[in-house]
Amino acid sequence: MGTAKGNEHKLWLYISGQKKYTLLAMKRLFGDKEIRKKVGLLAGQISRDFAGREVLLVGILKGAFIFMADLARKMTTPVKMDFVRLASYGQGTISSGKVRITKDLETSVKGKDVLIVEDIIDTGVTLKYLFRRLKARRPRSLKTVALLDKPSRRRVRFQADYVGFAIEDHFVVGYGLDWNEKFRNLPGIYVVK
Ligand code: IMP
Ligand code: MG
Numbered sequence: 001m002g003t004a005k006g007n008e009h010k011l012w013l014y015i016s017g018q019k020k021y022t023l024l025a026m027k028r029l030f031g032d033k034e035i036r037k038k039v040g041l042l043a044g045q046i047s048r049d050f051a052g053r054e055v056l057l058v059g060i061l062k063g064a065f066i067f068m069a070d071l072a073r074k075m076t077t078p079v080k081m082d083f084v085r086l087a088s089y090g091q092g093t094i095s096s097g098k099v100r101i102t103k104d105l106e107t108s109v110k111g112k113d114v115l116i117v118e119d120i121i122d123t124g125v126t127l128k129y130l131f132r133r134l135k136a137r138r139p140r141s142l143k144t145v146a147l148l149d150k151p152s153r154r155r156v157r158f159q160a161d162y163v164g165f166a167i168e169d170h171f172v173v174g175y176g177l178d179w180n181e182k183f184r185n186l187p188g189i190y191v192v193k
Contacts, residue, residue: 009190013182025193026173030165032187035147035175038164039067042145043074046115046162054078056112056139058105060130061085062184063119066176067147071117082107086126099129114139119176120148124158131158148172148189 013024030038046055054077059068061083072079085103114134118127127144135142145162152169173179174186183190 026190123155
């Protein structure tokens with residue numbers, strides 16, 4: 001259970017290692033209505049750019065699954081969907097800079113119009129890596145969309161073709177994004193304080 005006051009939300013979080021609850025304060029950055037509107041705009045723009053072509057959406061698990069589900073349903077071009085799962089060596093919120101594919105695509109991208117769907121770009125390492133790997137498989141075109149972007153955190157040069165919201169350097173959860181696997185199901189996007 002939680003309480004809400006304006007944009008401030010407080011949630012009880014169960015810490016299993018310590019077998020106790022703690023009260024976590026969060027600030028809402030984007031509500032579900034605002035997100036829906038933005039996803040609709042992105043889908044419209046992408047559908048216009050890919051008009052008359054079939055797009056293979058490649059979602060990066062797990063974070064992008066909710067964004068991709070909503071985006072796909074707003075698109076007006078035919079779409080197919082597949083997923084990859086990536087892991088970065090090292091744990092926690094700081095990327096070590098080395099990425100590998102732990103679950104690959106089940107579809108060939110060769111000759112196809114491919115759109116990588118990501119939840120958030122932080123250092124840029126993940127998307128840059130996946131982009132390179134998929135490009136080598138000779139798709140007809142390869143583009144990227146990210147719902148969120150933290151440009152100030154970039155460690156490698158990478159610019160997505162479509163971005164929903166550019167945000168400051170905050171750690172955010174909700175709408176697919178997690179904090180230790182928690183909060184992916186929150187309908188809005190929140191900053192953990
Ligand atoms: P990058 O390789 O540093 O760009 O990291 C991108 C990945 O880190 C995303 O796919 C997310 O899984 C994760 N990530 C980065 N920032 C956040 C955040 O604020 N909240 C939740 N996950 C994040
Ligand atoms: Mg992710």
